[in-house]
Amino acid sequence: MLTSLAIANYRSILSVTIALGPLNLITGPNGSGKSNLYKALRLLAQTASGGVIHSLADEGGLHSTFWAGPEEITGAMRRGEAEIQGGPRKDVVRLKLGFASETFGYTISLGLPEPQQSAFCFDPEIKRECIFNGPYYRPASALVDRKGNVVKIRSGRQWEVVSQHVPSYDSMFDAHADPSAAAEVFHVREMIRSWRFYDHFRTDSDAPARKPQLGTRTPVLHHDGRDLAAALQTIIEIGDKEALDRAIEDAFPGCHLRIVTGNDGRFSIQFHQKGLLRPLTGAELSDGTLRFILWVAALLTPRPPALMVLNEPETSLHPDLLPALARLIGHACQHSQVWVISHANRLINALNQHPECHTIELEKVLGQTEVMGQDMLSTPTWYWPD
Missing domain, CATH: 3.40.50 (Rossmann fold)
Structure with a gap:
């Protein structure tokens, strides 16, 4: 540290x-x-x-x-x-x-x-x-x-x-x-x-994270999130699946994630939302929902770094998601030293409640x-x- x-x-x-x-x-x-x-x-x-x-x-x-x-x-x-x-x-x-x-x-x-x-x-x-x-x-x-x-x-x-x-x-x-x-x-x-530095997750309509991608074991999410589905499946298989499920439930009550694999070996996201008859694909997710899922994949990595730096992680997130993000960051700092650069008051207030938080x-x-x-x-x- x-x-x-x-x-x-x-x-x-x-x-x-x-x-x-x-x-x-x-x-x-x-x-x-x-x-x-x-x-x-x-x-x-x-x-x-x-x-x-x-x-x-x-x-x-x-x-x-x-x-x-x-x-x-x-x-x-x-x-x-x-x-x-x-x-x-x-x-x-x-x-x-x-x-x-x-x-x-x-x-x-x-x-x-x-x-x-x-x-x-x-x-x-x-x-x-x-x-x-x-x-x-x-x-x-x-x-x-x-x-x-x-x-x-x-x-x-x-x-x-x-x-x-x-x-x-x-x-x-x-x-x-x-x-x-x-x-x-x-x-x-x-x-x-x-x-490890994260400051530019792509969530635009052409973002690779929205599309099925050929999957390989991915213990470390790419800095732009292009291998999201494979990273989530890696967490499910060799990481902390329970923490992943808790993070999604914390942010989106009644919802859960599933990763499906096609016959061609491509991985894709299915987001099961309470009240809907079918799951949403990555292409259908809002920017905020996709970005939160990207943070889940980054922060719950099965290969924690010595230092993880998050630059303005609140970008594109609804303020109601920020307390859940703060709890996810608090979980990550059990395994890595974490830096958060932010000016979102709700995230700042939530992080300041963590006993290990050092505010600069x-x-x-x-x-x-x-x-x-x-x-x-x-x-x-x-x-x-x-």
Whole structure:
């Protein structure tokens, strides 16, 4: 489980460090930075799959993701006694992302390259990566350290250089993930790769989830929900069928689901609704009903991830379904650490009743995303590598 997350110099986030629990609820007004926090976490996840540089390019390049305000917001600026203005920079500009967990922590620092005679002169470079033990980075707790092109691994009291030629556009996860030679790198990479993000279920009239699909065992629902029927059948056969039935009954009293298989091996959904003489097919379901069923398949996965992130799961759902969704999320956090980004009051209120819910309310002050009510004493201890 992640115990803290730190982000510096990313869009509206100048510097934020937050403590995490089993169920984390991220809320705040529109424009407060919820999406930026979500995108930063996704960007961090890309480091383990070799996609962090391309993800930054999709966002318009590293330069466009940097915090656009002054390097430091003074107390006089906050009180309105001084104008918001910048000055000569004291430090080089770096985008920094990091987390601590119950086992290992990880940080990455990205920056622009030195001026060079190359067409790729705006490509971000990975300047520093560290894997450490403990709740925050300390030189004494560092286990793996990458500076520029050089990667060192701690061996007892000594450091051993394992590579001097890691490309600046590759993470050390790409170059050193041999479990026998670099067990810490392998462990952290696999932990990050297990994170699961859901933010774009398709429920339009042409959505694959509405149509019969060739079925294979599907313990993990695809991020767009295309293999819904197979995922539900997998839960029925090797997962928690009783939890599935309870979730459907909780949201739609008197209703139940059935998965049917055609002679061609294609799976399809039948939704039996109280009062109707025949079941509804996937093509006949409303957007809200289909989306709730998609959340059932995602949250009751027989292969729970270390971290599951749900971005605005209330989309297209009737407010009356949100308490049932909250109970389903509460069930999922027994097996996975869960993040929920939401601004739906009814879902927020329902989740706050869960004993494990840790609410993080964001606000924007002078263009900067901050955690509401957080001060020096309540901010988790965090240090970035030099």
